[in-house]
Amino acid sequence: MTNKKPIVTRFPPSPTGPLHVGNVRTALFNYFFARQNQGTFIVRIEDTDKARSKKEYEDNMLNNLKWLGISYDNEVLLHQSTRTPIYKKYLEKLIADGKAYVSPETEGENKEVVRFKNPNIKITFADLVRGDVTIDTTDLGDFIIARNIYEPVYHLVVVIDDFEQGITHVIRGEDHISNTPRHILIQEAIGAPRPIYAHLPLVLAPDRSKLSKRKHGEMVSLDYYKELGYLPEAIINFLGLLGFNSGNDQELFSMADFIKIFDFNKIQKGGAIFNIEKLKWFNKEYMKKLYAEGKLRPENYLAEVFRKNRTEEQIKTLFLLVFERASTLNDLKITEENPEWNFLIKNPEYEATRLLWKGESDAKQTQKHLSFVAEKLQKKGASKEELKESVMKYAEAKGKGSVLWPLRYALSGKEKSPDPFTLLNLLGNEKSLERIQIAKTKLSSL
RNA sequence: GGCCCUAUCGUCUAACAGUUAGGACAGUGCCCUUUCAAGGCGCAAAUUCGGGUGCGAUUCCCGAUAGGGUCACCA
Numbered sequence: 001m002t003n004k005k006p007i008v009t010r011f012p013p014s015p016t017g018p019l020h021v022g023n024v025r026t027a028l029f030n031y032f033f034a035r036q037n038q039g040t041f042i043v044r045i046e047d048t049d050k051a052r053s054k055k056e057y058e059d060n061m062l063n064n065l066k067w068l069g070i071s072y073d074n075e076v077l078l079h080q081s082t083r084t085p086i087y088k089k090y091l092e093k094l095i096a097d098g099k100a101y102v103s104p105e106t107e108g109e110n111k112e113v114v115r116f117k118n119p120n121i122k123i124t125f126a127d128l129v130r131g132d133v134t135i136d137t138t139d140l141g142d143f144i145i146a147r148n149i150y151e152p153v154y155h156l157v158v159v160i161d162d163f164e165q166g167i168t169h170v171i172r173g174e175d176h177i178s179n180t181p182r183h184i185l186i187q188e189a190i191g192a193p194r195p196i197y198a199h200l201p202l203v204l205a206p207d208r209s210k211l212s213k214r215k216h217g218e219m220v221s222l223d224y225y226k227e228l229g230y231l232p233e234a235i236i237n238f239l240g241l242l243g244f245n246s247g248n249d250q251e252l253f254s255m256a257d258f259i260k261i262f263d264f265n266k267i268q269k270g271g272a273i274f275n276i277e278k279l280k281w282f283n284k285e286y287m288k289k290l291y292a293e294g295k296l297r298p299e300n301y302l303a304e305v306f307r308k309n310r311t312e313e314q315i316k317t318l319f320l321l322v323f324e325r326a327s328t329l330n331d332l333k334i335t336e337e338n339p340e341w342n343f344l345i346k347n348p349e350y351e352a353t354r355l356l357w358k359g360e361s362d363a364k365q366t367q368k369h370l371s372f373v374a375e376k377l378q379k380k381g382a383s384k385e386e387l388k389e390s391v392m393k394y395a396e397a398k399g400k401g402s403v404l405w406p407l408r409y410a411l412s413g414k415e416k417s418p419d420p421f422t423l424l425n426l427l428g429n430e431k432s433l434e435r436i437q438i439a440k441t442k443l444s445s446l
Numbered sequence: 447g448g449c450c451c452u453a454u455c456g457u458c459u460a461a462c463a464g465u466u467a468g469g470a471c472a473g474u475g476c477c478c479u480u481u482c483a484a485g486g487c488g489c490a491a492a493u494u495c496g497g498g499u500g501c502g503a504u505u506c507c508c509g510a511u512a513g514g515g516u517c518a519c520c521a
Contacts, residue, residue: 010520014521016520016521051520051521052520103521106447108518108519110519123466133450136449139449139517144519147519148519151519153519155519173515174452174518177515178450178451178516201451201514202515203454204514206515209515237466238458239459241459241470242458243458245460248460249469268452269453270451270514272457272458273458275472277455278458281470324483325483364455401481404481405481406480407480408481409481411463412481415482416483417481418481418482419479
């Protein structure tokens with residue numbers, strides 16, 4: 001066997017905004033491929049745009065990568081802003097070799113810039129996801145590679161850094177296809193080897209255009225999802241499957257799974273819409289997993305008022321109720337202001353007529369049903385099971401809806417809620433009796 | 447507009463010439479059930495359109511159409 005060159009991939013964010021979900025996907029694929037091949041995954045900060053680059057954004061990216069569990073192998077984090085002397089050396093050589101020149105400008109910010117002398121040739125490069133791509137560089141003209149000798153622009157620095165860091169595979173978004181011939185031209189001029197390219201399909205907004213901060217706002221940044229209570233596992237699973245498939249019907253994949261199965265041949269060529277509904281589903285799946293592992297604790301989510309004067313069992317019941325209706329961690333957070341659940345801590349307000357089951361017009365009957373339940377509740381020593389049994393027996397005789405609906409409504413004041421027996425347990429006898437009494441009073445007014 | 451890329455259910459996708467075109471999310475129906483949620487079982491839903499080449503095209507080729515990307519002294 002021949003000795004394969006070790007693989008080196010990279011993720012080079014520009015710290016001009018918070019980490020973008022499209023970039024997360026790109027980082028993920030670079031990471032999968034490097035890890036799969038025992039290669040090296042490098043993160044480098046592309047901050048040549050001094051005006052727009054900010055330390056807070058860099059921190060945001062690094063923290064988010066860590067949160068996702070994406071670790072990089074380089075010991076020092078390269079900042080392009082600190083490498084001016086290196087780029088200058090290349091620039092001077094390029095100029096000396098006649099491959100670039102200082103060009104006087106009549107437009108733009110600077111009077112002079114450095115332009116690359118375009119040989120005007122056709123470049124064909126092999127793309128791991130698209131096959132051969134041919135582009136005529138004549139259309140590019142003599143493009144700018146530096147604002148001045150101390151301020152190179154992206155196209156130059158990306159090529160130099162990829163070269164100096166020994167990047168073997170450039171895996172990036174499809175929006176870079178048109179930049180690739182430019183980069184290849186520069187590589188050839190500085191004598192750098194050509195890396196292997198793979199251009200990933202774009203992550204699209206529901207309107208089918210590239211997800212962008214300008215057009216699509218906060219939904220492009222990872223923070224948005226993180227703050228809403230999406231789990232890193234769910235985000236990785238969802239993004240890992242955007243534009244990639246395993247070839248079988250499996251839906252749930254961990255980072256380790258992706259590293260195992262990643263394959264350029266299974267990458268889609270067309271862009272993929274970021275469908276939040278599917279993300280929600282993944283998140284729910286991972287929340288179930290967390291719960292099963294005992295890692296979701298009610299006390300972290302239920303406000304004190306909901307826990308006060310409740311037994312362990314009641315708290316668990318409440319939490320489960322909330323849990324099965326939740327898609328994100330935030331959905332779990334129940335506070336006094338939550339209209340969905342605050343009926344548990346304060347008596348509900350509602351119209352008396354709402355107590356009547358559909359088709360029912362006899363308020364007296366409904367009152368009688370409620371009285372039956374009240375009596376049972378007042379009987380000391382009866383277990384919850386016995387109570388439920390006797391009420392259900394009664395309800396079956398009188399019509400389940402006629403008995404259970406008003407009971408549930410009296411307790412919750414809501415059209416939709418958990419069943420009355422669960423509510424009875426959660427509220428306790430005293431509060432339940434109070435609410436039943438209120439309901440009976442309301443019914444008298446009908 | 448030039449150049450480049452792409453094209454299977456609404457969405458993410460499977461099928462690398464022969465399948466009743468499969469799965470998942472969303473939707474919808476039924477069951478469970480007083481209501482909701484959860485759960486179970488169903489249903490509906492796609493090969494953009496023309497031409498080729500094959501005994502046979504979702505699959506290969508060409509064209510049209512549509513969508514997207516890119517045309518910065520941003521990355």
